Amino acid sequence: MRDFLKNTSPDNPVLFYFTKAAELAEFERFTVEFRSIARPNQMPALLEVWSVIAKRRREDRHEIVADFPLELYAVIFRDMAEGLTKTAEAVADLVFDLDAIGFADPDADVNGGDAVNLLNEHLPHLRTLRAD
Numbered sequence: 001m002r003d004f005l006k007n008t009s010p011d012n013p014v015l016f017y018f019t020k021a022a023e024l025a026e027f028e029r030f031t032v033e034f035r036s037i038a039r040p041n042q043m044p045a046l047l048e049v050w051s052v053i054a055k056r057r058r059e060d061r062h063e064i065v066a067d068f069p070l071e072l073y074a075v076i077f078r079d080m081a082e083g084l085t086k087t088a089e090a091v092a093d094l095v096f097d098l099d100a101i102g103f104a105d106p107d108a109d110v111n112g113g114d115a116v117n118l119l120n121e122h123l124p125h126l127r128t129l130r131a132d
Helices: 021-026 071-100 113-131
Strands: 027-038 046-056 062-068
Touching: 021 027, 021 071, 027 062, 027 071, 046 071, 062 071
Parallel strands: none
Antiparallel strands: 027 046, 046 062
């Protein structure tokens, strides 16, 4: 196996700064950045990591969501996180729009054109996410 595909350093683990994958939906705009972490009185004293950083939705704040020993791991995680959040956002938009036309209201006429038009509007976007 190529060296860039495996983590050979036990001193440089993968770190996730969240407890559930669903928490990633709170973020957007994922980036990968190289950084060094100083560890006084420890060996090695300096860790080099690839961090996945994301902007918290509805706030002007960026946070580190994960650290990886290899750039490839960080890039793959970033791509997966972006896909997860885009899908969650598309589903949330669809639910919001369906609620707006009274889809959850048992007395509403959702068999008419409103619900069908909404689904037709959202399905191409959802299919695009699935293809990605």
